[in-house]
Amino acid sequence: MNGTFIINGNSRNFTFPSDATLLQVLRENGYSEVKEGCNQGECGACLILLDDELVNSCQVLAGSAIGHKITTIKGIGDIHNPHIIQDAFVESGAVQCGFCTPGMVMATYYLLQKNPMPDDNEIKLALSGNLCRCTGYVKIIQAVKLAAERIRNEG
Amino acid sequence: MPEWYYPDTVKKTLQLIRQDNTIIHAGGTFILKRNLGKLDGIVDIHRLPLNYIHNNDDYIELGGLNTYSTTIDKLKQIAPEHILIKSLFKAASPPLRNRITLCGSIRAFPIWSDIIGPLIASEAQLILATDLGEKIIPIDEYLAEIKQFKNALILAVRIPKDNWQSKYIRPSRTTFDYSAFNISILWKGNSKNLEDIRIVIVGNSKKYFHPMEFEKVLLTNPINKIELAEQIKNIDIKFGNKNLGNGNYIRKLFDVMLERAIAEI
Numbered sequence: 403m404n405g406t407f408i409i410n411g412n413s414r415n416f417t418f419p420s421d422a423t424l425l426q427v428l429r430e431n432g433y434s435e436v437k438e439g440c441n442q443g444e445c446g447a448c449l450i451l452l453d454d455e456l457v458n459s460c461q462v463l464a465g466s467a468i469g470h471k472i473t474t475i476k477g478i479g480d481i482h483n484p485h486i487i488q489d490a491f492v493e494s495g496a497v498q499c500g501f502c503t504p505g506m507v508m509a510t511y512y513l514l515q516k517n518p519m520p521d522d523n524e525i526k527l528a529l530s531g532n533l534c535r536c537t538g539y540v541k542i543i544q545a546v547k548l549a550a551e552r553i554r555n556e557g
Numbered sequence: 558m559p560e561w562y563y564p565d566t567v568k569k570t571l572q573l574i575r576q577d578n579t580i581i582h583a584g585g586t587f588i589l590k591r592n593l594g595k596l597d598g599i600v601d602i603h604r605l606p607l608n609y610i611h612n613n614d615d616y617i618e619l620g621g622l623n624t625y626s627t628t629i630d631k632l633k634q635i636a637p638e639h640i641l642i643k644s645l646f647k648a649a650s651p652p653l654r655n656r657i658t659l660c661g662s663i664r665a666f667p668i669w670s671d672i673i674g675p676l677i678a679s680e681a682q683l684i685l686a687t688d689l690g691e692k693i694i695p696i697d698e699y700l701a702e703i704k705q706f707k708n709a710l711i712l713a714v715r716i717p718k719d720n721w722q723s724k725y726i727r728p729s730r731t732t733f734d735y736s737a738f739n740i741s742i743l744w745k746g747n748s749k750n751l752e753d754i755r756i757v758i759v760g761n762s763k764k765y766f767h768p769m770e771f772e773k774v775l776l777t778n779p780i781n782k783i784e785l786a787e788q789i790k791n792i793d794i795k796f797g798n799k800n801l802g803n804g805n806y807i808r809k810l811f812d813v814m815l816e817r818a819i820a821e822i
Contacts, residue, residue: 403561419558419594420558420559420560420561420593420599421558421559421593421594421596423589443586443649443650443652443653444650444733446650446652449652455626455655456651456652456655457652457655457656458652458653458656461585461586461589461652461653461656462585462656463582463585463588463589463593463599465561465582465599465601466582466585466601466603509651509652512651527651527732528651530650530651530732530733531649531650531651531652531653531733
């Protein structure tokens with residue numbers, strides 16, 4: 403089947419099998435910043451925003467997302483123009499192997515849009531669908547707090 | 558490979574789902590567990606206007622395409638202590654709650670479902686679109702005869718308004734893991750004067766169970782005079798092996814958790 407998606411503000415048309423997930427379509431078309439982890443919606447490595455809602459792209463059939471707006475982590479910020487959250491993760495040492503980081507940043511971005519001043523428990527709940535096998539989460543939670551503080555200060 | 562359809566009316570949807578080897582796509586998370594390549598058709602119903610909430614005098618009506626997240630957000634405005642908010646907030650993870658829909662979740666009714674118990678306990682009704690027109694039926698009737706409604710579409714869930722107090726218990730290995738079972742408890746009054754109580758257990762060998770005899774014991778005796786542990790042991794319920802432990806262990810866990818919950822009331 404064939405479908406057009408609005409990815410990071412650009413209209414892109416792809417051909418893909420009708421049983422493909424959005425994760426498969428994105429990765430096969432160069433969006434390798436969307437990571438493939440468990441493929442079961444448990445690890446959060448493949449998180450994206452679909453019409454501004456946080457979703458596991460491995461749990462979304464591409465056929466259901468045709469015509470919709472998709473934001474990957476590169477739509478938020480990249481190495482040349484990082485988002486405050488990405489800077490906060492680097493400065494806090496919240497990145498080790500880096501595999502879970504795009505998903506962690508997307509979940510943080512979604513959280514801070516809804517709740518600019520989350521407490522520890524709210525951060526833990528917001529990241530409950532993201533697994534990190536390296537850092538033990540302490541630095542990640544610190545990074546979320548740092549990002550929240552900076553975003554608030556920016557007004 | 559399946560063909561995708563995007564109907565924008567209920568009538569067209571009903572025509573499409575009558576076709577052989579065709580399934581409905583609502584949130585999509587459950588149907589991903591199937592071998593989709595062998596299907597002939599997938600009917601995506603997102604163009605139907607079913608993501609509403611209506612606050613009526615006697616009931617709250619939630620359109621079937623509300624996700625768990627939108628249900629929580631909307632219901633909080635009307636009934637912030639509702640058991641459905643407690644149960645759906647514990648279900649899955651935030652990104653999955655943004656995809657799982659009410660109609661998809663009810664139709665699929667997986668054994669770990671966090672929505673069925675609260676809806677049965679609340680005596681919720683479903684509004685179905687069928688070939689013979691709209692039909693309103695209690696959710697337990699729908700579940701008991703689910704095959705009969707194969708070609709029906711769940712349009713909405715209707716939840717009676719009432720002033721129940723509630724508890725939702727959901728043991729699992731991690732926050733977002735499937736639960737071994739769940740217990741929904743609604744009650745009115747207090748331990749000295751328990752006016753009414755409803756208990757629904759989901760995830761057992763009968764899929765869901767409503768222990769009416771036990772409820773009767775609670776309603777006809779002062780709670781502090783009841784041998785709770787003994788009464789709970791008499792509940793005729795069995796569990797299969799789960800990630801959390803074998804069936805015998807799960808049964809013991811159930812006994813302890815139910816006893817504690819009732820004691821807290």
